[in-house]
Amino acid sequence: MGKNWRDFKLYAITAANYHPERDMLEVMEQAILGGADIVQLRKKDASKEELLADARALRALTARYGVPLIINDHIDIALAVGADGAHFGQDDLPLAEARRILGPDAIIGISTHSLEQALAAERGGADYIGVGPVYPTGTKPGRTAVTTSYVREAAAQVSIPWVAIGGITLGNVDEVLAAGATRICAVSAIVGSEDPAKTCRAFRVRLDAFAAAAKGADGESGRGRAQAETAVVGGLGSEDLSAGHEGDSADGRSGTFAVTVNGRREETSARTVSELIEALGLVGKSLVVELNGEIIARESWAAAGLADGAVLELVHFVGGG
Numbered sequence: 001m002g003k004n005w006r007d008f009k010l011y012a013i014t015a016a017n018y019h020p021e022r023d024m025l026e027v028m029e030q031a032i033l034g035g036a037d038i039v040q041l042r043k044k045d046a047s048k049e050e051l052l053a054d055a056r057a058l059r060a061l062t063a064r065y066g067v068p069l070i071i072n073d074h075i076d077i078a079l080a081v082g083a084d085g086a087h088f089g090q091d092d093l094p095l096a097e098a099r100r101i102l103g104p105d106a107i108i109g110i111s112t113h114s115l116e117q118a119l120a121a122e123r124g125g126a127d128y129i130g131v132g133p134v135y136p137t138g139t140k141p142g143r144t145a146v147t148t149s150y151v152r153e154a155a156a157q158v159s160i161p162w163v164a165i166g167g168i169t170l171g172n173v174d175e176v177l178a179a180g181a182t183r184i185c186a187v188s189a190i191v192g193s194e195d196p197a198k199t200c201r202a203f204r205v206r207l208d209a210f211a212a213a214a215k216g217a218d219g220e221s222g223r224g225r226a227q228a229e230t231a232v233v234g235g236l237g238s239e240d241l242s243a244g245h246e247g248d249s250a251d252g253r254s255g256t257f258a259v260t261v262n263g264r265r266e267e268t269s270a271r272t273v274s275e276l277i278e279a280l281g282l283v284g285k286s287l288v289v290e291l292n293g294e295i296i297a298r299e300s301w302a303a304a305g306l307a308d309g310a311v312l313e314l315v316h317f318v319g320g321g
């Protein structure tokens, strides 16, 4: 393992059924290259032989990138390949037994579906917990969604690392982050995407933007992360985005071009971050701006140029703290 595993942000889990034409190792390598910083082997209904082969191959891959490898359900496979840890559900091997077998240094994760289960796992010595499924998901059909209300409870009361999981996509991740999650696990959204590396990079942009907002990167500290909320750009159409910028812009150029703002493709004539903020009616708001993966300090907004294809994350705080 490279960095402290507790700093993980994006958890990727195998699910070969979502990429029948592609090799599992290739997909997981793409996920890691895109920013997945913890990986789990999960293969329900596979034979031990199959699991062992996959686990060995994933062990070699994850070791090459310094990424922790977790094995779902199968403690024997975790031991056999020297995985960094194992993940168990409420109906799997009890935590105390898993700890006894795997030892004090293993990373043991436990699935939880309520705050009560979370606090029990914490007391029982779990290293991290899964919080979910946040939304209904085809990856675990028939499970009742815990909704973002459990995410809010976890944010307020769980002290060990926890990761939100279940039905999380680029379309709803902001809602999960706004509810206080700082770590995300996605299965189908990553391994089922056309380009897992790109999808992971997009998840990381959202995670980084919310983390920066929670730290008060615009100089206003002391505000709770649960109060971080995606800027209200979702309801603004292209007319709103280009409002006040019709015709020639300040530098003599004219017309609109496409940018992506909080995951939505928009047409704008704004040539700088400042102009975009103005067009969105967000002047004076407590904002964190990320442009093409980099946080832009407020004093650089006027100089930060926008070009066709720019990707922006705008996060603003609501309420005080």
Ligand SMILES: Cc1ncc(COP(=O)(O)OP(=O)(O)O)c(N)n1
Pocket: 011, 040, 042, 044, 072, 073, 087, 088, 089, 090, 092, 109, 110, 111, 129, 130, 131, 140, 163, 165, 185
């Ligand atoms: C990170 C993470 N969270 C939750 C789960 C689900 O575990 P479990 O409830 O045991 O269900 P199965 O995955 O075994 O079907 C997980 N695997 N990983």
Ligand SMILES: Cc1ncsc1CCOP(=O)(O)O
Pocket: 111, 132, 133, 134, 136, 137, 138, 139, 140, 165, 166, 167, 168, 185, 186, 187, 188, 189
């Ligand atoms: C394994 C698991 N545990 C709770 S939800 C879930 C599946 C998550 O998969 P997806 O990200 O495709 O919804």
Ligand SMILES: [Mg+2]
Pocket: 072, 073, 087, 088, 089, 092
């Ligand atoms: Mg399980």
